[in-house]
Amino acid sequence: MSPIIEAKDISIKFKLSKYRRSSIRNLLLNRTRKQDKKELTALDKISFSINKGDILGVVGKNGSGKSTLLRTIAGVYLPDGGTLKTKGSLSSLLSLNTGFKNELSGLENIFLTGVLIGFKEKFIKSKLQEIIDFSELGDFIYQPVKNYSSGMKSRLGFSIAITLRRDIMMIDEILGVGDFKFQKKSQDKMIELIKDDTTTIILVSHDSETIKEYTNKCLWIDGGVQRAFGETDEVLEMYLAS
Amino acid sequence: MSLIKNIKEVIDRKELVSYLLKSDLKIRYKNMSLGFIWAILDPFFMMLIYVLLISVIFKRGGDQYPVLLFAGLLPYRWFSFSLINSSKIILSNANIIKSVKFPFSILVINEVNIGLVNYFMGLIVLVPMLFIFKADFSYNMLFLPLIIAVQYVFVLGLGLIFSAIGVYFRDIQNILMFVTRLILYLSPVLYDLSRIPEKYQKIYLWLNPLASLFENYKNILVKGKSIDYSFGIFVLYSLVFLLIGMWIFNRYDNKFSKDV
Numbered sequence: 001m002s003p004i005i006e007a008k009d010i011s012i013k014f015k016l017s018k019y020r021r022s023s024i025r026n027l028l029l030n031r032t033r034k035q036d037k038k039e040l041t042a043l044d045k046i047s048f049s050i051n052k053g054d055i056l057g058v059v060g061k062n063g064s065g066k067s068t069l070l071r072t073i074a075g076v077y078l079p080d081g082g083t084l085k086t087k088g089s090l091s092s093l094l095s096l097n098t099g100f101k102n103e104l105s106g107l108e109n110i111f112l113t114g115v116l117i118g119f120k121e122k123f124i125k126s127k128l129q130e131i132i133d134f135s136e137l138g139d140f141i142y143q144p145v146k147n148y149s150s151g152m153k154s155r156l157g158f159s160i161a162i163t164l165r166r167d168i169m170m171i172d173e174i175l176g177v178g179d180f181k182f183q184k185k186s187q188d189k190m191i192e193l194i195k196d197d198t199t200t201i202i203l204v205s206h207d208s209e210t211i212k213e214y215t216n217k218c219l220w221i222d223g224g225v226q227r228a229f230g231e232t233d234e235v236l237e238m239y240l241a242s
Numbered sequence: 243m244s245l246i247k248n249i250k251e252v253i254d255r256k257e258l259v260s261y262l263l264k265s266d267l268k269i270r271y272k273n274m275s276l277g278f279i280w281a282i283l284d285p286f287f288m289m290l291i292y293v294l295l296i297s298v299i300f301k302r303g304g305d306q307y308p309v310l311l312f313a314g315l316l317p318y319r320w321f322s323f324s325l326i327n328s329s330k331i332i333l334s335n336a337n338i339i340k341s342v343k344f345p346f347s348i349l350v351i352n353e354v355n356i357g358l359v360n361y362f363m364g365l366i367v368l369v370p371m372l373f374i375f376k377a378d379f380s381y382n383m384l385f386l387p388l389i390i391a392v393q394y395v396f397v398l399g400l401g402l403i404f405s406a407i408g409v410y411f412r413d414i415q416n417i418l419m420f421v422t423r424l425i426l427y428l429s430p431v432l433y434d435l436s437r438i439p440e441k442y443q444k445i446y447l448w449l450n451p452l453a454s455l456f457e458n459y460k461n462i463l464v465k466g467k468s469i470d471y472s473f474g475i476f477v478l479y480s481l482v483f484l485l486i487g488m489w490i491f492n493r494y495d496n497k498f499s500k501d502v
Contacts, residue, residue, distance in 0.1 A: 014500055071499070075343040078496045099338055103269040115261045117342055 002087070003049035004168060004200050005073065009082035012043040012068055012224075041224055042068045045082065048219050048229045052088075052167075053197040057215030057232060058204045059239050065224040066204045070170050073202065088167030088200075091117060102146035106137055106156050109145055113157075119164050127163050134189075135159035136182065155182055162189055169193070170202045190214065208236055245488050251345045258344065262352040267359060281363040285312070285319050292432060303433075306464060309368075309375035313463045314431035314456040316364040317389075321397055321452065322422035324357035328401035329408040329415045336502040346498060347491045350401040354394060361390070368463070378466025385462045385469050392473075393455060396480035402487025406494055409501055429453050430460075447472045451479035 016038040043065045050056050058066050071077045074090055099113045110131055114124040132141050135156045145153060161169075171190075193199045194214055205211055211218060211232060218235035220227040227242075228235045252259070271278040289312045296303045296311075303311075331349045332339065339346060372379070408414050426432070428450060435457045438446050447454050454472035461467035 071340065074341075076340060076499045099342070101265055101269060103272055104265055108265060108268070112261050112265055115258045116338070116344065118255075118344070121257050121261075 003085075004052045004054075004087050005202075006049040006085045007073075007082070008047050008084075009045040010043060010047070010072060010079040010084050011041065011045055011081035012065075012072055012077055013080045014040045014042055016040045043072065043221070044224050044226075046219075046221065046226050047082075048217075048226075050200065050202075050217055052200055054217050055194050055201045055203060055215040057211035057218045058202065058221065059206065059208060059211055059218060059236070060221040062206060064221050066206075066221065067172055068224075069219075069221065070172055070202065070204055073168075074170060086168065089118075090168045090170065091161065091164065091166035100145050100153065100157070103144055105144055106135075106141040106148070107132075109156070110141075110160055113160050114164050117164065124164065131156075131159045131163045134163060134185075151179065151182075158186055162186070162193075165193075165199070167198075168200045168202065170204075172204045208240060212236055244492055248345065248347070248488065248492055252348060252351070255344060255348060259348055259351055259355070262348065263355045263359070266352065266356055270356075278363065281360050282367055285315055285360075285364050286367055288319070289315055296432065306375045306377070309371045309377060310434070310460050310464050311432065312364075312368055312371055313460050314429075316361055316368060317393055317455060317459050318426055318429070318431050318452075319364070320357040320361045320393065321455075322426070323360065324354045324397045325400055325404060325422060326415060326418050327353045327356075328405040329418050332405050332409045332498055333412070333502055339499050339502055343499075345491075346495045347402060347488075350405045351398065354398045354401055357397065358390070358394060372463065375464075377464040380466035382462045382466055382468045385458075389455070389458055389462070389469070389473075392477055392480050395484050396451070396455070396476065399480060399483025399485070399487040402491055403483065406487075406490045406498075409498055425450070425452060430457050434460075447475055451476045 046069060048056070058069060060066050068077065072079060072084065073086065099116045100109050101112065104112065107128075110128065111121065111124055115121060135141070135152075135158075137152060137156060140148070140152065145156075148156070191214075194201060201214075203211065203215055215232045217230070218232040218239075219229045220235050220239050222242075228238050267278075271280065289308060292311055292315075293303075293308045297307050328350045331353055332346060335349055371377075404414060404418065429452045430437070435443065435453065454476040458469045458473050458476075462469060
């Protein structure tokens, strides 16, 4: 079976110039200070491959490049080096409430977010009840999102992402959404998806317990550099020992 | 060829285009108690100010001045509104651009669409004014959709160019606010093209493509004239700007996510 995602030596670099965002003032000053431009290597030669149905955990400290990796896989960042091959469609839970417009109702935001991440209106309509039910927002769904608590917003975001999903799902530290009951419910839903062989999941966390519980493959990155990739148990052992 | 691919990508996401427009219009007019009436009142008040200044205080402009002015102000407002908003649109949507991949040109298209909707709103006032101020009704009015379509191309082209510049050069919005205001005074909106000395008119129309746009709006809507050769200049500028804009997005839009 050929891998659903195959990453070979992918690198991501950011330009770290103080003058990256120019204004007239900086443009005038910049003439004498060209040497200030630096590059930051956020990801350095990351390689891994996963098959359909795999659950990949990505571990590492904060700021080690985990989210950058997800963004790269999602196609948001173009790799500066290496190759990335993905088969099938991707959906991401990068940040749950990204596209929400505060003035619009939860219902309107479901459609806007759904269409933004690439689903057809018709399909969203067919999944609408499922999303609303899962979010447990009830009549609040007709209220503007600005009246929501942060927990309610996250619940709605999670419900959209978990219902409108693709072949490959990416999750960035989201298992702690909402109150205890909702957490339990989202975990059950996650487990259901994990057991389902057709969904491939990439799960990012700095919590090794989460990774251990849910994933079968694991990638450990540290400061943008790949430390290990392999079976979860082996990689985690090294990660915890470090 | 990748330009064609880009166009196809945008067409594939037409639902997103319409959802963005719908939600922005809803948001814009939801918060105001007079709602969408503001879209009409806004250019109307702007016209009143100039009518007061030119017709009442300076006693210039002639009987049809208010309607000529309004016929020119509406497309000017569309142009300046969409251009200024486009210049910041990539930065102000940074969090979306950093999480979802989609053709970012849609954000610019949306700003142009909002400007277009506002233009149509303005027609609600313009049409009665055409009757009140005895405009010369003729078949030449049928050129309106054509002029609107070409202006759309023009504004979209410039919008794409300046939205990309806005990612790297933040002052651009302030500069554009000044420049668009200057363009208003340099274009035949507040006055007629005939105020420009004849021997300079040709070069003027080539240097300021918007002059032709505003003049042709006035000609077909109020004066009963057909579009003239100068409109060709505007068409040419529009196509060039659109091609440059699309080329920039084709080449650089996958770099925006790192730079916003």
